[in-house]
Amino acid sequence: YGGTYRLFEQVLVQYGIKFAYADIRNPQEFETLITENTKALFIESPTNPLMQKADIKAFGELAKKKNLLLIVDNTFYTPLLQQPINDGAHIVIHSAT
Numbered sequence: 022y023g024g025t026y027r028l029f030e031q032v033l034v035q036y037g038i039k040f041a042y043a044d045i046r047n048p049q050e051f052e053t054l055i056t057e058n059t060k061a062l063f064i065e066s067p068t069n070p071l072m073q074k075a076d077i078k079a080f081g082e083l084a085k086k087k088n089l090l091l092i093v094d095n096t097f098y099t100p101l102l103q104q105p106i107n108d109g110a111h112i113v114i115h116s117a118t
């Protein structure tokens with residue numbers, strides 16, 4: 022979601038937080054970007070606007086293996102269709118607009 026990208030790159034970078042990006046359909050690609058400074062994985066599924074889906078369980082396992090927070094933007098499926106906490110997420114967010 023473009024608003025999330027702008028939040029990361031225009032606001033949060035000012036606090037010294039760095040971001041790296043990978044294809045949501047490929048958790049292995051995320052794994053290659055993890056460094057000793059990495060604190061969290063942030064994913065959105067399905068994505069806005071391309072409606073690409075992530076394997077949230079695979080991200081949950083990766084987060085556990087690397088001792089990272091997994092944050093999931095669950096806006097499009099809503100809790101009716103997808104409950105990321107059950108798949109290993111630590112924080113779930115939804116659009117409030």
Ligand SMILES: Cc1ncc(COP(=O)(O)O)c(C=O)c1O
Binds near residue numbers: 094096115
């Ligand atoms: C996937 C996703 N996340 C977040 C948002 C924005 O949420 P808010 O406006 O509540 O910050 C949107 C808005 O369209 C969205 O589609």
